[in-house]
Amino acid sequence: MRQKLSLAATGAVALFALTACGGDTPSAEENTNENGATIVTVGASPVPHAQILEFVDENLAADAGIDLEIEEFDDYQTPNIALDEGSIDANYYQHLPWLEDQVATKGYEFEHGTGVHIEPYAAFSQHASVEDIPDGGVVAITNDPANQLRGLKLLEEAGLLENIDDETTVLSLTDSQNPKGLQFEENQPEVLVQIAGDPKVDLAILNGNFLLQAGMKTSDALLVEDVSGENPYANFLAWRAGEQTEAIATLDELLHSDEVREYITETWPNGDVSPTE
Known part of the structure; x- marks a missing residue:
């Protein structure tokens, strides 16, 4: 499922989550759907990130035992704010130079996977x-x-x-x-x-x-921009440090699957989005 949030709404969402749960937000491993699949809430830019996640959710997630809740954000600040506050389990929208700057200036403690795709400037x-x-x-x-x-x-x-x-x-x-x-x-x-x-x-x-x-x-x-070879601007999945649950690790693995690579190549054949090499 995809849902769009704004910067203003993020604080309210996080506050609701904390008050509704008595200040103890369940981890990704503690949330399951009616079929027993672990729910992973992921923040993402609408295109291509949420679109790629939706492909994963509709075609790969169930067999892997996870269920994605996709929250869309229209800016670059909010997904990390939401991740830091705990209203999402992971986000998928950023590259390493951006994350390093965010960590240096905001003090976030995040970890991340390897690059999944790159969008040329x-x-x-x-x-x-x-x-x-x-x-x-x-x-x-x-x-x-x-x-x-x-x-x-x-x-x-x-x-x-x-x-x-x-x-x-x-x-x-x-x-x-x-x-x-x-x-x-x-x-x-x-x-x-x-x-x-x-x-x-x-x-x-x-x-x-x-x-x-x-x-x-x-x-x-x-x-x-030429995006051939190694490129520091490849986008990856990120999560709070020390909180890479089994479900998050599974999602990261699916994002690097041959099925996702093929989906990206077929959906953006002109290279507007390219899977990492």
Whole structure:
């Protein structure tokens, strides 16, 4: 089952769970459905994460003895808040650089599995080629550090920026790193997809899940990230440290199954979502 939650609703859900259970929320292993399958509540972005989880729930979960309750979130902060508060058992939406930043800044204590899939970063433009982007052109980019660096490296690959290192941000760019004098407008990743068509924006760098959710395709993008080989931005299942129950371990195993790999490849044959190698 899929259910959508917002940032505001998450605190209420967690509070209800705590008060209804007298402050003792059952673990994933203690919740079972009428057939005796262990219920695992997983937070996820709607596309592709919740869609992949729904495939698992409908085709693989029952035989493995688990039953997925899928909670959809439309932003990147809420799934980790919900996991930390205990209103979900695991989440599936994030990559390692994002998780490491969240742990460093929020103090979360999470563990995670290996990457399941990757969605390439893509930049959309009103211009037909990179060469058409003017000096001083406006680039819309995410305001979160982990994904912002990813966007800057994409611009470097395209020859628009130079000598980007792991500490570079839009605020620290020097004239030598930014020879075209590009102007950067930072915003939340879920907002960037809404302004991608703004004629004042010369280039909008979008996260894969949000562009898919908006019905966009990387085949229409001016720049697309190369995701071949090892890539730190593969998305994985995460859970609270020390709480990888048997049911969570089973879900993680199913997400890495040949059936899921085949589903991803068949559902997104153009590479908008790719299983990890």
